[in-house]
Amino acid sequence: MRRSKKLFALAAASALVIAACGDDDGGSSDTTEVSETTAAEETTETSEADEMSDEETTETSEADDMSEDDDMSEDDGSADDEEAVAEAASFAVDTSVCEDPDAATATIDGTIKIGTSIPLSGGPAVLFAPFGSGQQAYIDYYNSEFGGVNGQELELIVKDDQYTADLTKANSDELVFDDEVAVLGGVIGTPNNLAIQADLNAQCVPQLWASTGAPNWGAVDEFPWTTGLLVAYDIESAVWANWIVDNLGEGSTVGLFYVNNEFGQSYVNAFNVAADELGLDIVAEEVIDPTDSGSPSGQMTNLVEANPDAILAIPLGGQCTAFMLELGNAKAANPEFDPAVYQTATCANPIFYGPVDNGGADGVFTSNNLKDVNNPDTAANDPGAIAYLEAFAATGSDADPGGIAVAGWESMELTVYAIQQAADAGELTRETIINAARNINHVSNLLRDGLTYRMNGEDGYIGEGAQILVWSEADQTFVEEGDIINLEGSLGIYSGS
Amino acid sequence: MDLPIRVDKGSWLHWLGRVLLFGAFGLFLYRAVTEWTRSGLGLLTDALIIAIAVTGLNLITGYTGQLSLGHAGFFAIGAFVSAMLVSGKIWTPFLESNVWTPGWTLIAAALVCFVVGVVVGIPALRLKGIYLALVTLVFTEAVRAFFKYEEFAGVTGGATGLKNLNYLPPSWTGLEGRADLVTWFFWLALVILIVASILSAGLLRSRIGRSMIATRDNETAAAVMGVNLAKTKTVVFGISAAIAGVAGSLFGLKLGLVEADIPIFGLFGSVTLLVALIVGGAAQNWGPLIGALFYVFVNDYARSVGEAPADSWLLGWLIDGSTQLDGLGGVVFGVMLILFARFVPLGAVGTLKTWRARLAVVIPKISVPAATAGEPMASGDVSADGAVTDGVADATVSGAAAEAADSDAPASDS
Numbered sequence: 010m011r012r013s014k015k016l017f018a019l020a021a022a023s024a025l026v027i028a029a030c031g032d033d034d035g036g037s038s039d040t041t042e043v044s045e046t047t048a049a050e051e052t053t054e055t056s057e058a059d060e061m062s063d064e065e066t067t068e069t070s071e072a073d074d075m076s077e078d079d080d081m082s083e084d085d086g087s088a089d090d091e092e093a094v095a096e097a098a099s100f101a102v103d104t105s106v107c108e109d110p111d112a113a114t115a116t117i118d119g120t121i122k123i124g125t126s127i128p129l130s131g132g133p134a135v136l137f138a139p140f141g142s143g144q145q146a147y148i149d150y151y152n153s154e155f156g157g158v159n160g161q162e163l164e165l166i167v168k169d170d171q172y173t174a175d176l177t178k179a180n181s182d183e184l185v186f187d188d189e190v191a192v193l194g195g196v197i198g199t200p201n202n203l204a205i206q207a208d209l210n211a212q213c214v215p216q217l218w219a220s221t222g223a224p225n226w227g228a229v230d231e232f233p234w235t236t237g238l239l240v241a242y243d244i245e246s247a248v249w250a251n252w253i254v255d256n257l258g259e260g261s262t263v264g265l266f267y268v269n270n271e272f273g274q275s276y277v278n279a280f281n282v283a284a285d286e287l288g289l290d291i292v293a294e295e296v297i298d299p300t301d302s303g304s305p306s307g308q309m310t311n312l313v314e315a316n317p318d319a320i321l322a323i324p325l326g327g328q329c330t331a332f333m334l335e336l337g338n339a340k341a342a343n344p345e346f347d348p349a350v351y352q353t354a355t356c357a358n359p360i361f362y363g364p365v366d367n368g369g370a371d372g373v374f375t376s377n378n379l380k381d382v383n384n385p386d387t388a389a390n391d392p393g394a395i396a397y398l399e400a401f402a403a404t405g406s407d408a409d410p411g412g413i414a415v416a417g418w419e420s421m422e423l424t425v426y427a428i429q430q431a432a433d434a435g436e437l438t439r440e441t442i443i444n445a446a447r448n449i450n451h452v453s454n455l456l457r458d459g460l461t462y463r464m465n466g467e468d469g470y471i472g473e474g475a476q477i478l479v480w481s482e483a484d485q486t487f488v489e490e491g492d493i494i495n496l497e498g499s500l501g502i503y504s505g506s
Numbered sequence: 507m508d509l510p511i512r513v514d515k516g517s518w519l520h521w522l523g524r525v526l527l528f529g530a531f532g533l534f535l536y537r538a539v540t541e542w543t544r545s546g547l548g549l550l551t552d553a554l555i556i557a558i559a560v561t562g563l564n565l566i567t568g569y570t571g572q573l574s575l576g577h578a579g580f581f582a583i584g585a586f587v588s589a590m591l592v593s594g595k596i597w598t599p600f601l602e603s604n605v606w607t608p609g610w611t612l613i614a615a616a617l618v619c620f621v622v623g624v625v626v627g628i629p630a631l632r633l634k635g636i637y638l639a640l641v642t643l644v645f646t647e648a649v650r651a652f653f654k655y656e657e658f659a660g661v662t663g664g665a666t667g668l669k670n671l672n673y674l675p676p677s678w679t680g681l682e683g684r685a686d687l688v689t690w691f692f693w694l695a696l697v698i699l700i701v702a703s704i705l706s707a708g709l710l711r712s713r714i715g716r717s718m719i720a721t722r723d724n725e726t727a728a729a730v731m732g733v734n735l736a737k738t739k740t741v742v743f744g745i746s747a748a749i750a751g752v753a754g755s756l757f758g759l760k761l762g763l764v765e766a767d768i769p770i771f772g773l774f775g776s777v778t779l780l781v782a783l784i785v786g787g788a789a790q791n792w793g794p795l796i797g798a799l800f801y802v803f804v805n806d807y808a809r810s811v812g813e814a815p816a817d818s819w820l821l822g823w824l825i826d827g828s829t830q831l832d833g834l835g836g837v838v839f840g841v842m843l844i845l846f847a848r849f850v851p852l853g854a855v856g857t858l859k860t861w862r863a864r865l866a867v868v869i870p871k872i873s874v875p876a877a878t879a880g881e882p883m884a885s886g887d888v889s890a891d892g893a894v895t896d897g898v899a900d901a902t903v904s905g906a907a908a909e910a911a912d913s914d915a916p917a918s919d920s
Contacts, residue, residue: 108685129812130836138833169809169835173769175761179552179806182545182688200765203669207762211684269654269665270767296665299767 100447100466102233104440107213117191117437121158123148123424124166124184126205127197131171132300136326137197140220141167142408143417144195149404151425159432163425166190172197174204181205185214192217192428192442195238195420199223199271202235210234215443217427218420218471222354223275227469227503229447236446236464238420240354240378240472241500242272243279246321248376248477248494249351250283253319257349264293264317264348266308266332268325272299276323276353292317299325309335312348319349322356329356330364337369350374354475357487359383360412362480371482374490376475379419379455383411384486393454415455422453423462423471459493469502511866520868535696539689548688553795553802554695555756560782560794561702562749567780568788569710570742571722572630576642577750578775579649583622584615584751585758585771586653589668592759595661612698615755616748623747627740646776653766667765671758691760698756699795702749707791709745718742722789750779785846787853796854800846808839 104113125144128137148165157163166188168180177196181204184190192215196202202219209216210232218238219226222245226237253261263284267273273296284291293315295308305328312320324332329352339346350373356362357375381387382394389395401410401418408414427449431441449471451462460474474495478487513519538550563577588611590596629641653662662668675681675690709715717738720728729735754771758764765771770778778801786797811818812835815825820838850857 108683130809130833134833134836167813169813171769171809171836174763174765175552175757175768175770176809178761179545179548182543182548186543186545200667200763200767203763204761207670207672208684208687271666271765274664274666 100229100233100444100464102213102440102443102447104213108211109213113213113439115438117161117439120162120164121428121437122164122166122188122190123421123428124168124181124188124190124193125195125420126168126170126177126180126184126193126201127195128172129167129169131173132302133172133326134169137172137413139408139413140195140197140417140420142406143401143410143414143419144421145417146401146404146406146408146410146414147418147421147425149406150400151421153403154400158425158429158437161432161437163428165421170198170201172201174198174200177201178204178208181208185209185212190214191439192424194218194424195220195417197221199225199275202226203271206232206235213439213443215427215439215446217424217442217446220416220420221272222472223271224279224500224503227500229466229469229502230504233447234443236469237471238416238423240376240475241470242275242353243500244473244496245354245376245475246276246279247283248475249319249321249374250280250287250289252351252374252477253289253349254287257318259288260290261318262290262292262315264295264312264315264320265291265323266295266297266305266312266320267323268299268328269296270299270325272325272355273323276321280321297324297328302327302331304331304335306335306338309339313339313343313346316346317348320351322350322352324352324356327361329361333362333365333369333373334367335369336373337365337367340368354378357478358412358415359485359487360409362482362487363485365482368482370480373480374477375480375487376477376494377487378457378460378472378475379415380457381478381487382415382455393456397454419453419455422455423449423451426451426453457493459495461497463497467501468498470500473497473500509866510864513866513868515868515870523866539692544688547692549802549806550799551688551692551695551760552757553798554692554699555753555760556779556782556802557795557798558695558699558702558756559750559753560779560786560798561699561706562746562753563779563783564788564790564794565706565709565718565749566742566746568783568790568793569715569722570718570739572739572743573635573639574642574743574746575639575773575776575780576626576645577747577779578771578773579626579642579646580619580623580747580750581754581757581775581779582646582649582653582764582766582771583619584754585764586662586668587615587618587751588612588755589663589671589758589764590661592671592673593668595663595668611759612752612755615751619751619754620744620748623751624740624744626747627743630739630743631736643773643776646772650766650772653771663764665766667763667767669763671762671764673759673762687760691756695756698752702752703791703794705745705749714738714741781843784853785843785850787855787857790853790855790859793853793855800854804842805839808842809835811835811838 104110107113125141127141128134129141145165145167148163151157152163166184168184170176170180177198181193181196184193193205193209194217196205196216197220199221202216202221202223203225206216206225213234216235218236220238222237222239222242224241224243225232226235227241228235253263263280265277265280267277277294281291283289293312295305295311297305297308305324309332322329322332332352336350352373352375354376357377362370362373380391380394382398387394388398397415397418398410401414406414410418423446427442427446428437430445430449431437434441434445447464447466449462449464452460453462456462457474457476462471464471474493474497476493477490479490480486481488513523538547542550559577559581562580563574566572566574591611591614626642626645630638633641652658653667654665655662656664658664659666673687674683675686679686679690679693681690710718717728717733720731720733721735721738725735757770761768769775782797782801783793784797785800786793786795811820812833815821815834852860
């Protein structure tokens, strides 16, 4: 808020950077074209989303959402063109390559079972278990409010994987072969989702809304039955790189602090590409192990020594708080050390920032594509947030609706939305569910105004936009920094491995 | 009829018991393959893979008395070696052959782990007990750090590991594609477990096996009697590591990805293997399998209790339908282990043998004429099952001692 007022320019610049990423199938010219279109559409999308947001306050995830979207786009002057593009890009899965093609196209009768695998025990359970409470709350809400999907009750089966990939695989097998779920939705963790991706794609069981932002989830051609949920890590990294150039100038120095696993590497790889392109100088790289729960004092000492202009911090769970506490201590001890710090969206929750009372969290940047229901203004005035909080309360769940439960709720809303779309299209099968998910065009109550959940055969990523936020220690809340950044469609599809 | 019944080792009655035992195990496997779902068979395969690793650990910890927390490191090395070969990160013959690649990658993993195991065994020459455990634990963590080191990322994958390890069943098996992947790994793990068990049993009957048990029971006495402690420890460390490495290889290939952060490749893995060994029964032939089955299936049940406590028979009567207690699965498993340790202190197999000893006692063939039941054995005599006695003057071949010798369990456990 103090340094940047140019976020619209940033959006376009980010798209150009992303165009240079090797992960996209399309060449750079193709991607630029997409981003230009996106920029042009932004205003229209924002107004559409506003409209929808109002409409959906009382009709969350109603079966008609998709058709409402279509109706609204017809009001737009370029509606015909958009429809033609959408039709050309619409996705249809090939079931002939399935292990059991008949199972993929069989009608799902009776109770619709949804499976998920998340950490309920072990170290990470403290952080992630409320995600499952959010998932369950949405299923309870939908069953009581709408009587399930066209009369078919929804059932969520939650399995505990202790955040380990081998248990996720065992759980996936149990869910598919013993519980006979229709889909898996909202499984947490990059390695966990990778461990089940090949099997689920061979079995043709939809692996919906993997709760990570790794680029792998955009592999429409290789793994069509897998979709991701979070804003792609590539987007975040590119946005922060552009923010640094715009606000601190070319040639600025950057320090990286990241968890040394697939999650951290995904961010760092994307940031390195962007930094290379934009002429940023990475002067320090400090890593932390995913299981490390101590204060990163050694790493912070090295960062202070390097004294970069900006820092990209990619910690995991409780490490978000530990990093900021250490940052506060370092700033207090070294007045000349005052870098602009961005901490990833996976930390964008007051439960991580609130406990930091030594100034380390104040002014730290982050981003989120979901509304901050912890912000008193949002909770009191935003129709979508109000609807969410009321619906959550009505389920009787004792989980904190403002914590990680928000993401769990969102993962199930999107899962049920795809199921509802498939059912409304005529026949509810695994095939129609994944087709509905891959062609999604939806705005949820919790999605920030101006953003849309959209995918198709040429766009493998659902989250390609976010709002930059800054934490205010005095107000104990996030403050919006500039306008929403919408790069919808810019990533294309993933072709790496 | 007077109990316990005395059964001569190798008699028809003894063989009948063995046939019944193996028959029951075979029937269990048959039902698993024909009736269980793919998920159940997958869990059983996981148990077999852990049983292979524990078979290796049993050699060095159970029979040789060297406490190792380094076997997760060997497990990880085996997994990464196979993954690097299968993914073509390092040169390998037969890469395109789905007939030879399976065997080759497993053998390569075993060879590499054997060499590393021998090297790691060197500190064991001077260290014992908790100090050796500490050194081997450091080794495990060093292995993890090595595989995460970015300088080697081109080969090991670094922090992100190696993925998409397609290790489909060879055509000669009659199994096809990913649909039969679990069945393929089940048979592969079963065959390797049988081979590892036969190898382990053969080793114990050999001169080095007798040296192992002597080393475990009393190092000083063993050295005095001419046992080469250095050779015994390092070679057994190597063999033990090789077996654990093959298990790790199977684990990584079955999972389809290897990453240094996978918990079983670290301290958690070492503790898992040790728990399975103790639960099954250290220095028992069937201990690794029973311990691994217990660990995998009881842990799975404990997690299912944590997932839906109200639906479980264990806590369903206590907890209502909507209650969700975070971390409950871990608590349930922990309590089960504590209860197990309290009531089955000799491990499952050791305790079963104690119970069996009340009904029947197997009398081993004694090759030394002087050592007959009830009479003292001379120092250094060969006792039942070929183990060298530690020279205690009043050692006798009573029923209980015969039992102990039959199992090769430490004297204190008998």
